[in-house]
Amino acid sequence: MEIHYLTAHQLKDRLEKRQISCTEIVEGVYLRIEEVGDRLNSYIRLEKESALSRAGEVDKLISAGSDIEDFMGIPIAIKDNICTKNITTTCASRILENYIPIYNATVIDRLESRNYILAGKANMDEFAMGSSNENSYFGTVKNPWDTDRVPGGSSGGPAVCVAAGEAVCSLGSDTGGSIRQPASLCGVVGFKPTYGMVSRYGLVAFASSLDQIGPLTRDVEDCAAMLNIICGYDRKDSTSINVEVPDYKSFLKADIKDMRIGVPKELMVEGIDREVKEAVYRIIKLVEDMGGIVEEISLPSLEYALSVYYIIAPSEASSNLSRFDGVRYGYRNVEAGALREMYRRSRAEGFGDEVKRRIMIGTYCLSAGYYDAYYEKAQRVRTLVINDFKKAFEKFDVLISPTSPTTAFKIGEKMEDPLTMYLSDICTIPVNLAGLPAISIPAGLSGSKLPIGLQIIGNVLREDNVLKVAYSLEKAIGFTGRPGL
Amino acid sequence: MKNEYEPVIGLETHVELYTNTKMFCGCRLSFGEEKNIYTCPVCLGHPGSLPVINKKAIEYAVKIALALNCKIKKYTIFHRKNYFYPDMPKNYQISQYDMPLGVGGYLDIDMGSYIRRVGITRVHMEEDTGKLLHKGTTGRISESEASIVDFNRAGTPLIEIVTEPDIRSPGEAKGYMITLRNLILFLNVSDCSMEEGSLRCDANVSVRKTCEDKIGTKNEIKNLNSFKFLQKGLEYEVKRQIKVLETGGEVIQQTRHYDSKTGTTKVLRSKEEAHDYRYFPEPDLVPIYIEDKMIEDIRKTIPELPSVKAKRFEKQHGLPKYDSSFLANNKDLSDYFEQCCRHYNNAKNIANWIMGDFSALLNKEKIIIKDSRVTPENLCKMLEIIDKGKINSKIAKAVFEEMFSTGGDPQKIIEDRGLEQISDEGLLEAIIEEVVKDNPGAVEQFREGKDKAIGFLIGRVMAKTKGKANPRIVNDIITKKLS
Numbered sequence A: 001m002e003i004h005y006l007t008a009h010q011l012k013d014r015l016e017k018r019q020i021s022c023t024e025i026v027e028g029v030y031l032r033i034e035e036v037g038d039r040l041n042s043y044i045r046l047e048k049e050s051a052l053s054r055a056g057e058v059d060k061l062i063s064a065g066s067d068i069e070d071f072m073g074i075p076i077a078i079k080d081n082i083c084t085k086n087i088t089t090t091c092a093s094r095i096l097e098n099y100i101p102i103y104n105a106t107v108i109d110r111l112e113s114r115n116y117i118l119a120g121k122a123n124m125d126e127f128a129m130g131s132s133n134e135n136s137y138f139g140t141v142k143n144p145w146d147t148d149r150v151p152g153g154s155s156g157g158p159a160v161c162v163a164a165g166e167a168v169c170s171l172g173s174d175t176g177g178s179i180r181q182p183a184s185l186c187g188v189v190g191f192k193p194t195y196g197m198v199s200r201y202g203l204v205a206f207a208s209s210l211d212q213i214g215p216l217t218r219d220v221e222d223c224a225a226m227l228n229i230i231c232g233y234d235r236k237d238s239t240s241i242n243v244e245v246p247d248y249k250s251f252l253k254a255d256i257k258d259m260r261i262g263v264p265k266e267l268m269v270e271g272i273d274r275e276v277k278e279a280v281y282r283i284i285k286l287v288e289d290m291g292g293i294v295e296e297i298s299l300p301s302l303e304y305a306l307s308v309y310y311i312i313a314p315s316e317a318s319s320n321l322s323r324f325d326g327v328r329y330g331y332r333n334v335e336a337g338a339l340r341e342m343y344r345r346s347r348a349e350g351f352g353d354e355v356k357r358r359i360m361i362g363t364y365c366l367s368a369g370y371y372d373a374y375y376e377k378a379q380r381v382r383t384l385v386i387n388d389f390k391k392a393f394e395k396f397d398v399l400i401s402p403t404s405p406t407t408a409f410k411i412g413e414k415m416e417d418p419l420t421m422y423l424s425d426i427c428t429i430p431v432n433l434a435g436l437p438a439i440s441i442p443a444g445l446s447g448s449k450l451p452i453g454l455q456i457i458g459n460v461l462r463e464d465n466v467l468k469v470a471y472s473l474e475k476a477i478g479f480t481g482r483p484g485l
Numbered sequence B: 001m002k003n004e005y006e007p008v009i010g011l012e013t014h015v016e017l018y019t020n021t022k023m024f025c026g027c028r029l030s031f032g033e034e035k036n037i038y039t040c041p042v043c044l045g046h047p048g049s050l051p052v053i054n055k056k057a058i059e060y061a062v063k064i065a066l067a068l069n070c071k072i073k074k075y076t077i078f079h080r081k082n083y084f085y086p087d088m089p090k091n092y093q094i095s096q097y098d099m100p101l102g103v104g105g106y107l108d109i110d111m112g113s114y115i116r117r118v119g120i121t122r123v124h125m126e127e128d129t130g131k132l133l134h135k136g137t138t139g140r141i142s143e144s145e146a147s148i149v150d151f152n153r154a155g156t157p158l159i160e161i162v163t164e165p166d167i168r169s170p171g172e173a174k175g176y177m178i179t180l181r182n183l184i185l186f187l188n189v190s191d192c193s194m195e196e197g198s199l200r201c202d203a204n205v206s207v208r209k210t211c212e213d214k215i216g217t218k219n220e221i222k223n224l225n226s227f228k229f230l231q232k233g234l235e236y237e238v239k240r241q242i243k244v245l246e247t248g249g250e251v252i253q254q255t256r257h258y259d260s261k262t263g264t265t266k267v268l269r270s271k272e273e274a275h276d277y278r279y280f281p282e283p284d285l286v287p288i289y290i291e292d293k294m295i296e297d298i299r300k301t302i303p304e305l306p307s308v309k310a311k312r313f314e315k316q317h318g319l320p321k322y323d324s325s326f327l328a329n330n331k332d333l334s335d336y337f338e339q340c341c342r343h344y345n346n347a348k349n350i351a352n353w354i355m356g357d358f359s360a361l362l363n364k365e366k367i368i369i370k371d372s373r374v375t376p377e378n379l380c381k382m383l384e385i386i387d388k389g390k391i392n393s394k395i396a397k398a399v400f401e402e403m404f405s406t407g408g409d410p411q412k413i414i415e416d417r418g419l420e421q422i423s424d425e426g427l428l429e430a431i432i433e434e435v436v437k438d439n440p441g442a443v444e445q446f447r448e449g450k451d452k453a454i455g456f457l458i459g460r461v462m463a464k465t466k467g468k469a470n471p472r473i474v475n476d477i478i479t480k481k482l483s
């Protein structure tokens, strides 16, 4: 197989056996980027030169006898809302087009300490707001399985990089499904850890109480290895959980005998494509064949999850994004004569439509006289969602559902109808509201050769169960599809 | 019947805490150094940065709340207060809203003839903003060519103390601020400098007829940033509102700005233009749980507070009420006073000197007692010398002035300058003899019963001895001699 389709652990194996050099890996990946990059638009910025020079350094370390750790010398794409010191971090927005962070996100520091290689900054929906990656100031990202279709979003770039061989793996961020949904639409593995397991320090905030960084990889093993690096307490993030981090790779056992698996019926209703549903039913059969116990369960509050999300997330976003005002950094309208005008024009010209829409929704929800009816009430319903999951996990080890109600849709298909677009995240949003860990793994291809994703949801801090089931099903499903480009 | 109006005033005070680092990041606090040097991604509001609560600031806040007799909330959270302004890096301020750290306290204000108890509604924590410098002649943002922001101050821990509308005169408001400042200085958590802006005050003012219970429409007055401006601003505003009411008008709810140049208040914004701060719980921070143990530990660090100290001074040292509270309200003076009490047992004498000549010199030189050259030991030595009759009070003044400027030992100053009082009766008798001979007129008047004359004669003796004669002995000798 071509270098660019190997997993990180396969590459590690070859590096250990001296069958390949780190420089060759980086060159292989960049060859692929040159081959397909223009068609996919998955990167906002490439770091070829520094990547090659880092690769040379890592090769020196290896030939000097250094131990080869996971992701050492592996080119990784980083979503462009994760701060990289001295390298532009744009959030795919005009307002941050030329913004160069003065510090590294905690996850970047952690990866750097493992000698990873930054392949480039991946494209995304502006400020992570979107489900199709059509909301980028730097242009729409294309799905490698069908370039007329969207890759999903908001981590469209990171998903496409991994799916198309433009990076070995990537880091994305997930606020309402932004890692899992594009992973599903692109046929890769995407994981959103328990809220608080990965430091948010240096992740440009969309909705602080929902955002979480996570990996997109080619298989579950790489996913577990990446969690080992990025998870863990960080005193710079007050919401980070101070617990001992397990060795996530130790959960990679293909054994789900007697595990109790619930299927929330609210996530298998109308609006879910027939083919997607069928894929889930096929997997249920597989689980039962492997000795797992599958049962349907009802989480009645999930009906309100989408509404709750579209109040809480925009509310927090409206406040988080108010710092982009043209005063200290980022885009400024220089013709404006007065302060208010400068604010207005900088933000009007700097933000895209979807971002403005959500800022307006959020500002409205937090306004005097509306706060109780919207934000306050949404928080109370959020508690109901949390309680429903709590109850479910008294009975089940994991819950499974489709990741996305549909396979990849056509570019432009839902742009004029934001409400339909918002439905793309109906299966993933409840997980963020409850702060749970969840993964999306490829479940097969549809009739039109588009990937279908399966979501596996665990209880808080039960990444172990999620990984165990994901790894077992990955083996049982045996998905080997590659986009034909 | 004439309408009597009374003001109803509530104050909102901001106090900058002097912790080592800022409220939500590790940057040092600054004191007017080069601009923008104590900054980092957090206090500059860079994308992706997150706040982390400074534990010391919480402790200081609890200390202030306890000293103001507040109940400490065991569970408290931060909110975001959203509004756009260039001195606010995030365009929201991390503050507290409906779950402040301390509630339901009070502060007693000694107004001389009565005590005014002012209810403390709440004590809460927040972060300070940066400083704006407007280029241009007026110094106002709307008329400036450009504005420069200095973020050194951004993120400095702030405490906001809100009172109930219990204050009934501008004088009481000033008394409240002075008492509050003294109290916080005792706690050693802020330098409380109104000039430097580490103590700032806004007021809510309304007026009502004395017979009414209902509170009238209030106006918020900003920029009352000295004790004098506080009183002057409130006096103006109260008069303005009474005038509005007496001419049949209606007070309109507004935020007004005190202009110290004209001594008036001007409209800043109307009620309709008031900000909607869109408060919501700060999702980047977790709730703070303040345990009983922490409260008790902090309570132990609170020193004796001015009101308690004043009572003790009255009881323990037998000082009059005025002296007690004068000294007790100033931490430096009261510390000095108590040090003196260890060396010398007439407390009233000590108090007289500290409050009199000593304070006058301190004020003149603009220094605080801690920094003066007069040690408590030397002051007490001087008092003993006076008691022993070695110098009189007039000479003592001169000796003290020298002690103040050189830090010298009083005994040595007296010896070096030959200032010791002449109590030798033989010597004084000879001098008095001379004076009597030279002033027959005065002697005559004395014999005729004019008491004033003896004063004149003593004065002559003092002049001849350059003030060193013991006036009591001189008086005795003259009286004996001439009667």
Ligand SMILES: [Zn+2]
Binding pocket: B022, B025, B026, B027, B038, B039, B040, B041, B042, B043, B044, B155
């Ligand atoms: Zn800082």
